[in-house]
Amino acid sequence: MALPVLPSPSNFLGVALVINRSRDGPRFVFHYPQLVPAPGLSGTRPECGKDADDDNDLLLTRPSRLDGFETSAPSAPHPANLAQWNHDDHLVTESGTQIVPWEHVAGFPTKDLENILTPARAYHKRLFQVSLDPLYCVSYPIYVPENGVWRKKKRQQRKDAGAAARRDDEGVAPGDTDSANRSGEKGVSEDQSEGRDPAKGTAKTADEAEDKKSSMTMFNLVFFLKPKKHEVKDLVDVMFVHIIKKINKAYKYCQQRSDFVWKESKKILALKDKGREDKRNMSALWEDILQNSSLAQSMQDIYDAVSQNKIAALQLETIEGMVTHSVQIPVPFHISDIPQDLEGDECGLWMTTANSLISDEAVEEPSYLDKNFGLLLLADEKKISAELQGDPDDTTVSMIEFVRHCKPTLSFYQVGQQSSNVLTPLQVRKYAQHFIYWRRAIAIPPLHARDMYIVNPNCDMRKLPQATARWARQFPLLPALPNFLAELSVSPRPYKLHCPSKAHRPVYMAMLAWLMRGGWVTQLCTFAYVVVWPEIIYEVEYALEAEDIARTKRSQSGANAAPSSSTGAAALGDVAVAGFGMSSSFLSLTADDEPSDVASSVTTLRDLSLSHSQSLAPHQSSDPDLTPPSPRRTLSDPQSHITAHINTSLAMTPATTSQQPTAAEKAAEKARLERIADKAARELAERATAHARKAVPEQTAHPSVNAAKHLVGTSPHIILDAKKATGKESLYLSVIEKRLRGRSAALASSATARISRDRNVSNNSIHGNRGGAPVGVAKQGRDAHTTAKDDGRVADAWGKFSKYFNGQSALERIALQEDMKRKDVWNLLTAMSEYLLCVRHW
Amino acid sequence: MIQGIFYARFFPQQGTKIVAQSPPGCIVPVHGVDKPCLFDFNVLQEYIIPRKAFCNRYITVNDPEGKYSVLGFPVSIPNPRYDRNEFIFNFGIVIECGRDGGYDGNPSNDIDQVPYERVVRRLAVTFAEMEKQSGYLSQDHDRHPPVDEQQERGGRVIGSYRRRPIESLLEIIKEDLNNYGECMIPVDDANTINMKLFPHHPTPPEVKGWHVPVAKMKFADVVDPTWDLTLQRVITQIDGVSDVRRIAYAADVSLELTQLALRHLLYYDTILLLDIFFFGTCYAPRPGIHDFIANVGGMVDECAHYVCVGAANHGTPPSDRGTGTSTGGSIGPGEGPSSGSSNPMDPKGSGGHRVSNYMLIKLMTTFCVGKTVMEWLKGHMDAGFDVLRFVDVRRLVQFGVIKGCLYRVHKYVVSKQYLAQLATGQAVPMAGGDPLQKYMDGCHTFDQIITEQNLTDAEIMNKLKSFPSSGVGDITVIYR
Numbered sequence A: 001m002a003l004p005v006l007p008s009p010s011n012f013l014g015v016a017l018v019i020n021r022s023r024d025g026p027r028f029v030f031h032y033p034q035l036v037p038a039p040g041l042s043g044t045r046p047e048c049g050k051d052a053d054d055d056n057d058l059l060l061t062r063p064s065r066l067d068g069f070e071t072s073a074p075s076a077p078h079p080a081n082l083a084q085w086n087h088d089d090h091l092v093t094e095s096g097t098q099i100v101p102w103e104h105v106a107g108f109p110t111k112d113l114e115n116i117l118t119p120a121r122a123y124h125k126r127l128f129q130v131s132l133d134p135l136y137c138v139s140y141p142i143y144v145p146e147n148g149v150w151r152k153k154k155r156q157q158r159k160d161a162g163a164a165a166r167r168d169d170e171g172v173a174p175g176d177t178d179s180a181n182r183s184g185e186k187g188v189s190e191d192q193s194e195g196r197d198p199a200k201g202t203a204k205t206a207d208e209a210e211d212k213k214s215s216m217t218m219f220n221l222v223f224f225l226k227p228k229k230h231e232v233k234d235l236v237d238v239m240f241v242h243i244i245k246k247i248n249k250a251y252k253y254c255q256q257r258s259d260f261v262w263k264e265s266k267k268i269l270a271l272k273d274k275g276r277e278d279k280r281n282m283s284a285l286w287e288d289i290l291q292n293s294s295l296a297q298s299m300q301d302i303y304d305a306v307s308q309n310k311i312a313a314l315q316l317e318t319i320e321g322m323v324t325h326s327v328q329i330p331v332p333f334h335i336s337d338i339p340q341d342l343e344g345d346e347c348g349l350w351m352t353t354a355n356s357l358i359s360d361e362a363v364e365e366p367s368y369l370d371k372n373f374g375l376l377l378l379a380d381e382k383k384i385s386a387e388l389q390g391d392p393d394d395t396t397v398s399m400i401e402f403v404r405h406c407k408p409t410l411s412f413y414q415v416g417q418q419s420s421n422v423l424t425p426l427q428v429r430k431y432a433q434h435f436i437y438w439r440r441a442i443a444i445p446p447l448h449a450r451d452m453y454i455v456n457p458n459c460d461m462r463k464l465p466q467a468t469a470r471w472a473r474q475f476p477l478l479p480a481l482p483n484f485l486a487e488l489s490v491s492p493r494p495y496k497l498h499c500p501s502k503a504h505r506p507v508y509m510a511m512l513a514w515l516m517r518g519g520w521v522t523q524l525c526t527f528a529y530v531v532v533w534p535e536i537i538y539e540v541e542y543a544l545e546a547e548d549i550a551r552t553k554r555s556q557s558g559a560n561a562a563p564s565s566s567t568g569a570a571a572l573g574d575v576a577v578a579g580f581g582m583s584s585s586f587l588s589l590t591a592d593d594e595p596s597d598v599a600s601s602v603t604t605l606r607d608l609s610l611s612h613s614q615s616l617a618p619h620q621s622s623d624p625d626l627t628p629p630s631p632r633r634t635l636s637d638p639q640s641h642i643t644a645h646i647n648t649s650l651a652m653t654p655a656t657t658s659q660q661p662t663a664a665e666k667a668a669e670k671a672r673l674e675r676i677a678d679k680a681a682r683e684l685a686e687r688a689t690a691h692a693r694k695a696v697p698e699q700t701a702h703p704s705v706n707a708a709k710h711l712v713g714t715s716p717h718i719i720l721d722a723k724k725a726t727g728k729e730s731l732y733l734s735v736i737e738k739r740l741r742g743r744s745a746a747l748a749s750s751a752t753a754r755i756s757r758d759r760n761v762s763n764n765s766i767h768g769n770r771g772g773a774p775v776g777v778a779k780q781g782r783d784a785h786t787t788a789k790d791d792g793r794v795a796d797a798w799g800k801f802s803k804y805f806n807g808q809s810a811l812e813r814i815a816l817q818e819d820m821k822r823k824d825v826w827n828l829l830t831a832m833s834e835y836l837l838c839v840r841h842w
Numbered sequence B: 001m002i003q004g005i006f007y008a009r010f011f012p013q014q015g016t017k018i019v020a021q022s023p024p025g026c027i028v029p030v031h032g033v034d035k036p037c038l039f040d041f042n043v044l045q046e047y048i049i050p051r052k053a054f055c056n057r058y059i060t061v062n063d064p065e066g067k068y069s070v071l072g073f074p075v076s077i078p079n080p081r082y083d084r085n086e087f088i089f090n091f092g093i094v095i096e097c098g099r100d101g102g103y104d105g106n107p108s109n110d111i112d113q114v115p116y117e118r119v120v121r122r123l124a125v126t127f128a129e130m131e132k133q134s135g136y137l138s139q140d141h142d143r144h145p146p147v148d149e150q151q152e153r154g155g156r157v158i159g160s161y162r163r164r165p166i167e168s169l170l171e172i173i174k175e176d177l178n179n180y181g182e183c184m185i186p187v188d189d190a191n192t193i194n195m196k197l198f199p200h201h202p203t204p205p206e207v208k209g210w211h212v213p214v215a216k217m218k219f220a221d222v223v224d225p226t227w228d229l230t231l232q233r234v235i236t237q238i239d240g241v242s243d244v245r246r247i248a249y250a251a252d253v254s255l256e257l258t259q260l261a262l263r264h265l266l267y268y269d270t271i272l273l274l275d276i277f278f279f280g281t282c283y284a285p286r287p288g289i290h291d292f293i294a295n296v297g298g299m300v301d302e303c304a305h306y307v308c309v310g311a312a313n314h315g316t317p318p319s320d321r322g323t324g325t326s327t328g329g330s331i332g333p334g335e336g337p338s339s340g341s342s343n344p345m346d347p348k349g350s351g352g353h354r355v356s357n358y359m360l361i362k363l364m365t366t367f368c369v370g371k372t373v374m375e376w377l378k379g380h381m382d383a384g385f386d387v388l389r390f391v392d393v394r395r396l397v398q399f400g401v402i403k404g405c406l407y408r409v410h411k412y413v414v415s416k417q418y419l420a421q422l423a424t425g426q427a428v429p430m431a432g433g434d435p436l437q438k439y440m441d442g443c444h445t446f447d448q449i450i451t452e453q454n455l456t457d458a459e460i461m462n463k464l465k466s467f468p469s470s471g472v473g474d475i476t477v478i479y480r
Helices: A048-052 A057-072 A079-084 A110-116 A155-171 A177-182 A188-195 A198-210 A229-258 A260-278 A282-292 A294-307 A354-364 A367-372 A381-390 A396-405 A412-418 A425-437 A461-474 A481-490 A502-517 A534-561 A567-589 A595-620 A629-635 A642-657 A663-693 A728-741 A743-749 A753-764 A773-783 A788-804 A811-818 A822-835 B041-048 B114-134 B136-143 B166-180 B229-235 B244-251 B255-267 B289-293 B296-307 B324-328 B331-342 B357-365 B373-382 B393-402 B416-424 B446-453 B457-465
Strands: A012-021 A025-032 A128-132 A135-139 A216-225 A312-318 A321-327 A374-377 A441-444 A452-455 A521-532 A717-719 A836-841 B002-011 B015-022 B059-062 B068-072 B075-078 B086-096 B182-186 B192-196 B212-215 B271-274 B282-285 B406-409 B411-415 B441-445 B475-479
Touching (some): A025 A110, A110 B041, A135 A229, A229 A260, A294 A312, A381 A396, A396 A412, A412 A425, A425 A441, A452 A481, A461 B441, A481 B416, A521 A728, A534 A728, A811 A822, B002 B166, B041 B059, B229 B244, B282 B393, B289 B296, B296 B393, B357 B393, B393 B406, B441 B446, B446 B457
Antiparallel strands (some): A012 A025, A128 A135, A452 A521, B068 B086, B411 B441
């Protein structure tokens, strides 16, 4: 998930509320911040600098624009005066015109802006976007309903309408609406309950008549943006979808219920008119307005929060009570690869590939997430609990319970179990999502002392000085942050080795959580593929060839026995049969294979045999009657009756064909077929001798170092996804499983194994580096004691684990996924390591 | 694609009118064209000829459907000779917005408006100038009344004026820009409109002295004498090995100018910036390495083609240093990543041995955090594979970095004392203090120190040991 283009004070200049009235026309109500800078005026047009060199447009245009500016507004102040103006005091020109500081926004007079920013009804609840040079005005205008009445009429209806409006308001949110409503930020739902308050209802019927026709026909909260040229669309989209639309809808909701926008606008306009007469300083007036109007206050909140990319919490004091609503631009808390621009926005984000799999896996297995992820709270547990209690509702208690149980070392699944089932898995999932969406937590693979953590290559080193100071306050008696990071970064090793003693473990885990939160570290994960060594490849090829020869032999002898001229057909039919024969012989190799594997190998072999039959087909293509059996064969039940079935069909075929030809033709045909049969027999014999001359596959204890002559030309094969392996690859996998099963025997028999293994382990093991050496050594010590029972476990695990050998699933997470002990998993994996190609990253 | 192009004018009596449009009927309906207009002109007209305050600037607006954007540059020419002392017009174009309201899932979704901005500006400026000089547009009005009035008038070429009507000009502009991306249109004897759509690229990042530029194309083939002289000198030194500072030195160009020149090349995406290769540095895999293992797009074969060295070269890593620019370094890096996929592998490979795909994957995957290239090399040597004999390690690493399989693990030095000063805002450059101190905030890689201070890694480490500040344990080295 890439980071969206985010608003910042440099590309988000301000917000302004503009209304239109039926008789008095448009009015510019309020803008924030006080001074919205004019993007073009100062002559700093950053993007244009580059164009200017070969573009004379600018040279030509600028003077003419100045002309226009001066002549267009006769009351315009002298440019020199304007330049020195602090935009706070009132100016009076020589002609006696008063220039009011708040009547110039973004370099334009508000008189003009209010016209251009009140678009026609066609834009009602649609994107309205107008750009004035580099300044983009983006909004979502809201018009009064056609009947001219904002307020919904009857009380019953209003309740429904309120709900409808809410649904409408929330409908745009991409699926996080539930969470948006459930929490402390549940805006509209709360005041809906207040709306049911009967006391207020009676009073309302009275003003309904008076307020029937509001003179305000539309309102429009406009956002002034100044995106860079290449990010216009992205910034506008992001702002529109997540902020502009939602806030205008929230305003509309309040306007419909209590005429909020109009009443507040009247209040603000009155204050401004008075300020104009009194020539009040803009800053004083603005302070006044912000204190008096919750609408103005909410605009300030929006600007201050959104331009810093924080969560904006609106608090609108309508006469029916407080309406609260929160908006934000959701940002990813992680990225999967190092960003292009190391100093850009993405700098400092935590890196992981763990989440990139979610979409695929979550569909297949909903519990995947539960087992693989835990929740890391971004703030103190107590602080979050306090926040929740500050705004209680019916979910507060269970949410606090959830916060209490959440530990970064526990997966959601474990949290559910630990809370002694107070929390259902569904609750856990929903709450976690809620906390993540509202940036109170992130989802991480649970922390574990056996896992390895490295300095996040994307960490923001510019924050190091401050972070070091905070670290020192948090963990005063422990190594300083730079030292600890240095220690982590020198060479990766299990985290527990950094911890001086078992007693320190909890605090070291807290340190790790702190580092994760700040994006300072990331887990170093291991990803594996299955490597098929030449020895295995050869063994499978050899066996396949032997089967093939045996089958052809059998079919030829069968054909000779057959009464008539259908040799080819018999051979063809027999291919399938032989295929099953072969598969059964392979099944004997993999006796305790899981059923699914058996099935797959059967299909595989059938595939093979089919392809063989196709390759045989050209030989008989001259004989049209011989082809029909093949579709019939594929239709028939493959298991048992096939031979008989085909035989009968074959028996019939010659009968029908032999009726027409004359004796001479028959003889010729027979001779021809005999020639073909002879040729086939000769070829077969040649193949058989060639096969016999080949070296018999020898099973060494360590196929990876088998340098036998017949293997020299073959290079190892990598299975990219063992779960989806078909054809030969699945045969390789079952052969490897068989090897693992007989491993100890092989080890015992070969005296030289130990030496070669040494080299092999250091080469090939999961811990193929300095840090991992101890495991390798430990493993060798154990080699001597490996028993057949262990081998069985390894072989069983091979089948179970192979779905993780796809280069995408971190081996570190197998234990969580399979609910096994980490140590056992590692031992099993180490036993398999000869057949794994491992690569490590985050 | 330009969907429509129009010429609008403000008339003192009739208000805003479309005088010319192409295709006919795209903005306002005309007799004989049944196709609906692209949008409701009445809704948008206040943005086509806006209030005076907004004239003489580039203005865009979207239509309510979210389907089209109208790009215009309303021009107001004040002059007493006009009615109401002012002549206001706008040459605008309509293009698809490519927003969700429009075509969903359509490939045309990503329409870049930016190139059209120049077109609109150029039209406005040219016609404004022509109007100022000769009243080109205001005179034209006599022959070309607004569209709704001109319907009954058949022929529009009037003998005495031997110039093109604006409508046909607009049509040519639209067609040429849509079909060729540029146009050259003689408006009258004296004026020609030349326009071209240029793509807009974001500003490239800064080029630092310790970056190593790698050419993505053969500059020697495209350079011509009209190129900037500095650029010409700089490109001859780009060999995929030298860092920017070295290039500046070798080209006898100042470092700043070299950086500027390279940034220019970066803007046009003709070079890549890598890091300096040392045997003592670390590289580690990134998730992109899975594409390498899966040999996506024949990547491994491409790699083999690029990194395998001939048997003749064995023993030492072949260095491109000093082999000049035309063959050695610049072709290799440039050609390897870009064209390799089209020629899967070249078994003759300069007479050397082609390392098997498996071995290359093995080599690539065994890079690891905390293991220097030297240690990595030694590991493979011990395992019985003489890497240097078969593989150009620098090229292998570069290939990995370029393809996103590997990243460089940078080395930073951090002084705790200096950090504490920074945190409290007291950091003052120590007068006569160590020149290295400013590098100790964790934001400066060793590569930077090496190039800027002209020291080797080992020399820096030695200096750090004798760093005067606060004694033992103050300085730590972080790898990231």
